[in-house]
Amino acid sequence: MLSDEREITNLMSRYSRALDDIDMDLLRSILREDFRFEGGGYLVEGRDEVIAMMAADLPRGGKHQYFNTEMSIDGDSASVDADWIWLDSSHAIAHAGRFTADFAKVGGNWLYARRWATITD
Numbered sequence: 068m069l070s071d072e073r074e075i076t077n078l079m080s081r082y083s084r085a086l087d088d089i090d091m092d093l094l095r096s097i098l099r100e101d102f103r104f105e106g107g108g109y110l111v112e113g114r115d116e117v118i119a120m121m122a123a124d125l126p127r128g129g130k131h132q133y134f135n136t137e138m139s140i141d142g143d144s145a146s147v148d149a150d151w152i153w154l155d156s157s158h159a160i161a162h163a164g165r166f167t168a169d170f171a172k173v174g175g176n177w178l179y180a181r182r183w184a185t186i187t188d
Contacts, residue, residue: 071140074177075147075170082179083131091118099171099178106166106184128156133166143172151184162186 079098085094098114111117136149147168155161166184170177 071145071172071177072138075138075140075145076136078170078177078179079133079136079147079149079168083133086121086125087130088144089122089125090104090126091122094118094121097179099173099180102179103181104183106164107186124163126153126155129161130154130158145170145172145177 081097082091084090085097094117095114095118098117100114101112102114102117103112104110104117109120110138111120129152131151132152133149136147138147147170149168150165151163152160153162156174164184164186166182168179168183169181171180172178
């Protein structure tokens with residue numbers, strides 16, 4: 068059995084992979100129904116609304132990376148602060164910033180509850 072910290076780290080990796088691969092089914096499986104996304108000029112509430120926005124607006128061909136991760140877990144709630152970069156299709160850093168994410172354990176599984184990001188480039 069994985070620790071909560073490992074499960075959340077894996078969840079963060081699935082989130083990045085879902086965005087990079089434009090895999091909206093994977094994204095749907097890791098977001099709470101009331102998920103809220105803030106960043107890049109967007110404020111979108113609701114899993115279906117966020118998925119629709121991302122499916123339409125995500126750039127193709129890049130890779131998200133996160134690092135300098137700080138995580139706190141309190142029962143069935145968790146929060147992560149981290150730095151991120153987005154590599155374009157030539158593997159050059161196209162964007163960089165910081166994000167905070169809140170997670171909730173629902174039915175024994177960790178899900179994204181909220182994510183807000185800043186772009187610092």
